[in-house]
Amino acid sequence: MRVPPQRHNYQQAPAGPPQHGAPFPPSAPRSRNPFRRRSGRRLRLGRIALMVVIALLVTTIGSLFYYDSKLHRVDALASYAGRPGPTPGSTWLIVGTDSREGLSQADKDRLATGDSDGSRTDTIMLVHKPPSGKSMIISIPRDLYVDIPGNGQRKINAAFNFGGPKLLVQTVEQLTKMRIDHYGEIGFGGFADLVDAVGGVNICIDTNLRDPKAGLRLKKGCHDLNGKQALGLVRTRAFPNADLERVVNQRKFLGALMAKATSPGVVLNPFRLVPFVNGAVGSLTVDKKDHIWNLVSLAMALRGKPITTTTPNAGSQVTDDGDSLIVGSNTEEFFTYLRKGKPVPDELIQNSGGAIK
Template sequence: MTGDDEGRRAGRRPRVLKAVGLTLVGTLVLGCAAAGWAYWHLNSNIKSVDINSALGDDRPAKVTPPAPSASQEAPLPTEAVNILVLGSDSRSGKENQALGGGSSTGARSDTAMVVHIDAGRTAATVVSIPRDTLVTRPSCPLESGGSTSAAYGAMFNSAYSVGGPVCAVKTVESITDVRMDHYVEIDFSGFAKLVDALGGVTVTTDEDIDDDDSHLTLKAGTHHLNGKQALAFARTRHAIGDGSDLGRIGLQQKLVKALLEQISSTNLLTSPTKLYSVADAITGSLTTDTGLDSLTELMSLGESMKGLSSDDVKTVTMPVVTAPSNPNRVVAKEPAASELWESLR
C-alpha cells in the first residue's frame, strides 16, 4: 500500500464518521419529533369539562393531601380517590351510530360506576349504580346559563341527558354524599377500539346469551371477544337473568375484571406500537374533568396504581329494591346503600 492510498483512506475516515454521526443525530431528531408529535396528538385527543368550577363549593368535602416541600419532587398520589366512570350511549358520529344505532342527538349514561381507590392505592372497589334507579335529581347548572329543575322520582341516567357530566356528578354526589374527585367518560366506539387495541378480552358466561337488542349470541362458557362483541356483552340485558339492568351490571363487572387482567398480562412497554394504539384508543374517546385532562395527569394516576391487580378490585352493586311505584324501576335499599357509601368516604 502506498502512502497516497493511506492518505486517501485516512481522509475518508473523518468523512465516514461525520456521515454516521449526522445520520444518528438525524434519527434522534426525527425520533424526538415523532415522540413530540405523538404526545401532542394523544394530549389533544382528550376532551374535558370543568366540573369543579361549574359546581363550586356546594359539594361533599374533599380530602386534600399534604403538599410536598419546596425541595421535594411532587410524589405520586397515595390518598384515597373516587372517580365517577360513565359509559355514554352517545350516537354522535358514524362509528357510534353503527355500534349503537338510534338517534344521533343526545346521550345517556348507559353505564355508571363509582371507582373508589383506597389510600395507598393497593385496593379498589367498583360500585355500579343501576341506570333504572329512581332518585331525586338536583337542580344542575347548564353550560348555556341557567339551571335544570330539580326532579323527584327521576331515573338516574336522566341526569346526564338533561345536564351532561356536571349534572351526572352532582346527582351521584347528592345520592351518595361522596365527593367525586374525578370524572371519566368513554363512548361506544372508544370502548370497542380499546378492546381491539388490547387484542380482545376473555370472558366467561354462566348461561347462553341470545339478545336481539345487543346482537350478541354466545353459548355458556369462555369466549375471547373483539371490541364489537365486548361492547355488546356490556350492553346485554334482555337475554340473561330476569332481563333487568341488574343482570347487565353483572356482565359489566365481569368485563371490568377481564379487562384489568388483559391489561396486566399485556406488556405494553415492550411494544411501542401497541402502547400507542391503546393510548390513542383511550384518549380518542375520553372526556374527563380538568384534573385529568392531560397525558401527564393520566399517567400519574396510572403509575400510582401500578401495583393494583384484578384480584385487588372488588365489584359490587348499590343495594336496591323494586320501586313501589313501578315494578320496572328500583330504589336504593336502606340502610344498606348508605352504609356502602359511608365506607367510601
C-alpha cells in the same frame, strides 16, 4: 611517588545500524496499564448509556404531553354550594354513554347501536382507591331513584339527560356524600375501539347469550371477544334481573380490559400500546383538570383484582318514574365506610349474578 590516574579512552559508538551479527540494543519497556484502558471503555459506555436514557426520558415526557394535549375535556367537576369535602383516597366517576357521535351508518349497523339521537348513561360506576387496601369498582344502577338537584326525585340516569356531566357528578356526590376527584366518559364506538386496540379480551361466560338488539350471540365457554362482541356483552339486559345483572358484567369486563391493557403483551408491544393509547385519547372525555397520567394511575389501580360491588339498595318499587330501585339505610351505611376510609364489610358487598365467570 604518586601514581598518575588512569585515563580511559571512551569512544562514541558509530551512528547507524549495528554491524552484521551484532544484536540490537534493548529498547526501553513501554508503559502498559490495562486498568486505565478498561476504565476508559467503561466511561465511554457509561456516556452512551446516559445519552440513551436521556433520549428515552425526553421521548416519554414529550409523548405524555402530546397525548395529554389531545384529550377531550369537559367542565364536569364544578364547585357548587354544599359540595362534599375531600374524601380519603381517590374516586373516579366512570360513565358509559349510548352516544353514537362519530359513528357512520356502517359503524352503527356493524355494532348494532341503533340510530337514537342524544346521549344517555348506560353505565355509571365509581372507581374508588382507598388510602390502603384494594381498589373498588362500584356500580350505580341506572334505575336508582335519587334526588336530582333542580329536578326532584328521578332515576339517576336522567341526570345526564337534564344537565350533562356536571349535573350527574353533583347528583352522585349528593347521593354518596363523597367528593368525586376525576371524571371519565366513553361512548359506544370508543369502547369497541379500545377492545380491538388491545387485541380483544378473553372472557368466560357460564351460559349461552343471545340478544339481537345488542348484536350479541355467544355460546357458553371462553371467548376472545372483539370490540363488537364486547360492546354487545356490556349492553345486553337479557337477564331475569335485567340491569342488575348487566352491571355485574360491566364491572367484570372493565377489570378484564384493564388487566389486558396493562399486561406485558400490550405495554411492551408498541403495535398494541400505541393503538390503545391513541384509542383511549381519541374516545375518552375527562374533566378539564384531568391528565393522561391520571388515566395511567386509574389503569394501574384496576390491574389487580379489585373488589367489585353494586350499590346496596332497599329493593324495587314503582314510582312516578316507573319501576325503580330505592335508596335504603344500607346505601348510606355503605358510603359512610368509604367516606371514612374504612373497609366495607362483606355483608354490604353485592357481586352475584351476571354471565361472566
